[in-house]
Amino acid sequence: MFKEIDDTIAAIATPPGEGGIGIIRVSGVKSVELVDQIFKAGNGRTLSERRSYRAVYGKIIDINKDEIIDEALCLLMRGPHSYTKENVVEIQCHGGMMPLKRILCLLIDKGARLAEPGEFTKRAFLNGRIDLAQAQAVMDVIKSKTDASLRVAAGHLSGQFSSHIAQIRDPLLEIIAHYEANIDFPEEEIDAIDNIQIMEKIHELQERIKKMLSTARTGKILRDGLVTAIIGKPNVGKSSLLNVFLHSDRAIVTDVPGTTRDSIEEYIDIGGVPLRIVDTAGIRQTNDKVEKIGVNKSRSYIENADLILAIFDGARPIDDDDREILHLIKGKRAFILINKNDLTQLWDESDIKAICPDNKVIHISTINEKGLAELVKDIKNTVYAGNNGSHASEYVNDIRQITALKKADQHLKDAVKGLDDELPEDLIVIDLRSAWEQLGDIIGDTVSEDIIDEIFSHFCIGK
Numbered sequence: 001m002f003k004e005i006d007d008t009i010a011a012i013a014t015p016p017g018e019g020g021i022g023i024i025r026v027s028g029v030k031s032v033e034l035v036d037q038i039f040k041a042g043n044g045r046t047l048s049e050r051r052s053y054r055a056v057y058g059k060i061i062d063i064n065k066d067e068i069i070d071e072a073l074c075l076l077m078r079g080p081h082s083y084t085k086e087n088v089v090e091i092q093c094h095g096g097m098m099p100l101k102r103i104l105c106l107l108i109d110k111g112a113r114l115a116e117p118g119e120f121t122k123r124a125f126l127n128g129r130i131d132l133a134q135a136q137a138v139m140d141v142i143k144s145k146t147d148a149s150l151r152v153a154a155g156h157l158s159g160q161f162s163s164h165i166a167q168i169r170d171p172l173l174e175i176i177a178h179y180e181a182n183i184d185f186p187e188e189e190i191d192a193i194d195n196i197q198i199m200e201k202i203h204e205l206q207e208r209i210k211k212m213l214s215t216a217r218t219g220k221i222l223r224d225g226l227v228t229a230i231i232g233k234p235n236v237g238k239s240s241l242l243n244v245f246l247h248s249d250r251a252i253v254t255d256v257p258g259t260t261r262d263s264i265e266e267y268i269d270i271g272g273v274p275l276r277i278v279d280t281a282g283i284r285q286t287n288d289k290v291e292k293i294g295v296n297k298s299r300s301y302i303e304n305a306d307l308i309l310a311i312f313d314g315a316r317p318i319d320d321d322d323r324e325i326l327h328l329i330k331g332k333r334a335f336i337l338i339n340k341n342d343l344t345q346l347w348d349e350s351d352i353k354a355i356c357p358d359n360k361v362i363h364i365s366t367i368n369e370k371g372l373a374e375l376v377k378d379i380k381n382t383v384y385a386g387n388n389g390s391h392a393s394e395y396v397n398d399i400r401q402i403t404a405l406k407k408a409d410q411h412l413k414d415a416v417k418g419l420d421d422e423l424p425e426d427l428i429v430i431d432l433r434s435a436w437e438q439l440g441d442i443i444g445d446t447v448s449e450d451i452i453d454e455i456f457s458h459f460c461i462g463k
Helices: 031-036 097-109 119-126 132-143 147-157 160-184 195-213 216-224 238-246 289-304 320-329 349-353 372-384 399-420 425-443 449-456
Strands: 009-012 019-027 039-041 054-062 067-077 088-095 226-231 264-270 273-279 307-313 334-339 361-363
Touching (some): 019 031, 019 119, 119 132, 119 449, 132 147, 132 449, 147 160, 147 273, 160 425, 195 399, 216 273, 226 372, 238 264, 238 273, 238 307, 264 372, 289 320, 320 334
Parallel strands (some): 226 273, 307 334
Antiparallel strands (some): 019 088
């Protein structure tokens, strides 16, 4: 059982820095009363006298110093028709840190408590306005980096993802209820349970879970980004490729080997896929102490990246350094890019296939950008493989959701095995209810308070 909410919280809801508007959000039973103590409307009427959904112009005043802090608009939203289902007041003032801090301090002096990270959204969840999957989606919307990641987050926030969970959970509860009725009231005339039909229904639910789990890799990539390392020898076009993707001169490009000595990381939107792309130091034998550190980091990225773009200079004959890099990427998720196809090519693909028979080879030019459209298409296919028919709202994008779905699936497998082994009905129900509870953890119906606190601790203050 969650603790009762009986206090009023306040926080700055806009990012640090200077801007046209800054917002302080206040929520709780005394939010209107507290703001009335520091806000004087232009016509003299208090917020307490006004109806909900009103924007009121006035001034924030420090009464103790008889000092005007700032002009402001106060937006009044009475519960339960507000973000938190509590009385909410949002104070819009000028977007500088000093007026925002002064106003927040005034509210705390009057009795408000500084909100914890994510506490406004946490209250929206605890008060039943949104479920846990929707609450988590709030930060996903804020942090989304492409249209595709925004569509997934918006699908979760709107409740569509939770609806997919309910389509598994509700039929499962019907099965549980039927079994429990049979166990608790054996003398009643309850329809006999056909174990074959029950197993068929469970298999249908498992297929739904399997379909959702198949989206997990795509969902996590769209949420967190695909860690992509550009690797290769010095002067093969690694930094040029990064600059082409970014449409800017982010990385220094020269004909001097070893220009890039450290890794450069950027987020890039590639056909709707967020790439956390890393331009690494050129891999070669070197006695330069600093460059050697960069080369070692490049090798570590080969081991840890989700995708590798291995780029080679097609205008120069293949050498031992090239072959070493091919051996490093063998068996990994990597595209082999033969750069400078605007020049005479001196590479034979048979040399590549002898070492990396399963990796796709794409001929590109960072000068005229030939071959890059094919590369973008292949990156998208890698991310969306097998999920083109899935709606964005089905995508699982969180490790906690993935774990819960896998555990639910395992409990359903155990239930089917129990039915097959003709175990007692009360033992079957244990597995079915465990699966139901795991699915409930995703939307917050059965999750513990400790897990709730952990989830919201990663939110920003003011949200």
